[in-house]
Amino acid sequence: MPRHKPSHQLTDQQRRRISSIRERRLDRLEERRREESARVLQAGDPVGEVLDGRVTAHFGLNVEVEESGGAPSPEGRIPCRCAVRETVEMEPVCGDWVVWRRLGEDQGVIEGVKPRRTVLRRPGACERLRTLAANVDRLLVTASGVRFNPGLVDQYLVAAEAAGVEAVLVISKMDLLDERERTSLEGALAPYRAMGYGVVHTSLTGDLSELMGELAGWTSVFSGQSGVGKSTLVARLTGDESVRIAPEDATGGGQGRHTTTVARLYHLPGGGELIDSPGIRSFGLHGVDASEVAGYFRDIAPFIGHCKFGDCEHGEEPGCAVRAAVKAGRVDERRWESLRRIVRELENEQSNPF
Numbered sequence: 001m002p003r004h005k006p007s008h009q010l011t012d013q014q015r016r017r018i019s020s021i022r023e024r025r026l027d028r029l030e031e032r033r034r035e036e037s038a039r040v041l042q043a044g045d046p047v048g049e050v051l052d053g054r055v056t057a058h059f060g061l062n063v064e065v066e067e068s069g070g071a072p073s074p075e076g077r078i079p080c081r082c083a084v085r086e087t088v089e090m091e092p093v094c095g096d097w098v099v100w101r102r103l104g105e106d107q108g109v110i111e112g113v114k115p116r117r118t119v120l121r122r123p124g125a126c127e128r129l130r131t132l133a134a135n136v137d138r139l140l141v142t143a144s145g146v147r148f149n150p151g152l153v154d155q156y157l158v159a160a161e162a163a164g165v166e167a168v169l170v171i172s173k174m175d176l177l178d179e180r181e182r183t184s185l186e187g188a189l190a191p192y193r194a195m196g197y198g199v200v201h202t203s204l205t206g207d208l209s210e211l212m213g214e215l216a217g218w219t220s221v222f223s224g225q226s227g228v229g230k231s232t233l234v235a236r237l238t239g240d241e242s243v244r245i246a247p248e249d250a251t252g253g254g255q256g257r258h259t260t261t262v263a264r265l266y267h268l269p270g271g272g273e274l275i276d277s278p279g280i281r282s283f284g285l286h287g288v289d290a291s292e293v294a295g296y297f298r299d300i301a302p303f304i305g306h307c308k309f310g311d312c313e314h315g316e317e318p319g320c321a322v323r324a325a326v327k328a329g330r331v332d333e334r335r336w337e338s339l340r341r342i343v344r345e346l347e348n349e350q351s352n353p354f
């Protein structure tokens with residue numbers, strides 16, 4: 001029995017109930033946040049000037065902030081636990097640039113969140129929980145080479161295109177594949193290479209210089225199902241020994257244990273930032289309209305203006321240029337099936353927002 005029933009098996013009444021419980025829980029959390037903010041502010045008046053900073057992690061009541069600019073201390077940059085001032089409307093998330101003040105050695109208060117350049121969201125029935133990370137330049141779509149799941153990759157790519165974030169495919173656990181499996185994986189990856197996406201292979205001990213090259217100077221975020229090896233890569237790339245990694249992986253196929261529970265920002269020794277994020281079961285595309293999705297498929301987008309009908313859904317309608325391109329072998333059939341599936345899922349969601 002799966003621990004969580006997929007949401008489409010719930011009745012409308014159940015969905016509404018879950019949604020209202022979530023809302024109440026969040027209201028309580030917000031109430032506690034206000035109390036925390038009041039408590040912290042009472043403990044001492046804000047000292048010193050307004051500082052610039054970046055959010056490195058986000059917990060229930062507190063947000064971890066690092067002062068930006070200036071040289072890091074010998075122990076590295078020391079993050080400060082901050083409460084969020086009540087007047088701040090946007091809830092700060094990992095990667096946010098903020099203005100804040102110190103309240104002491106290791107406490108502070110966030111006074112404001114700067115406008116976001118990019119925003120990545122995660123699935124969830126409630127808007128307030130959806131933001132995963134802000135101001136990222138690259139989405140590292142991480143998938144295990146063992147039982148590679150292109151359908152999920154396609155969802156991530158749509159999310160990246162919609163957010164205006166460059167996506168790079170990171171295919172992990174290559175050490176577990178034999179020659180025949182490698183060849184078949186290459187076949188599945190060929191369409192992505194042809195579309196211009198970077199594809200990087202990694203293994204448990206192999207060289208990471210190619211991946212490092214993709215990350216230098218940018219803020220990148222790892223995403224992908226639990227157990228694919230995101231944190232393993234973060235630990236190796238940053239040399240940070242505090243990164244939590246799942247113990248021995250018996251299956252190899254990415255049956256994750258949800259080891260990482262909150263998104264966290266790390267620094268790369270050669271410059272650039274890396275955000276590790278919790279593995280997710282599926283990737284929702286909230287905020288993306290079903291009619292926009294085809295435009296986010298790099299291989300399909302060039303054909304969509306040529307369909308007979310302006311509102312063509314690129315299914316089996318007559319005169320569909322996308323379908324014709326698939327039949328002519330110019331678009332990978334599996335990608336077209338992905339498009340159809342994502343559109344169907346979004347239409348279901350949009351007609352049933354719970």
Ligand SMILES: Nc1nc2c(ncn2[C@@H]2O[C@H](COP(=O)(O)OP(=O)(O)OP(=O)(O)O)[C@@H](O)[C@H]2O)c(=O)[nH]1
Nearest residue numbers: 173203204227229230231232246249258259260279
């Ligand atoms: N053989 C092999 N095992 C790997 C590789 N990368 C990671 N693993 C193992 O896979 C398991 C899961 O790794 P994690 O790094 O914790 O996975 P994660 O993606 O961070 O998972 P969550 O935090 O749950 O989302 C660990 O036992 C790793 O040792 C790899 O390239 N090859």
Ligand SMILES: [Mg+2]
Nearest residue numbers: 230231259260
């Ligand atoms: Mg992890």
Ligand SMILES: [Zn+2]
Nearest residue numbers: 307312314320
């Ligand atoms: Zn069409």
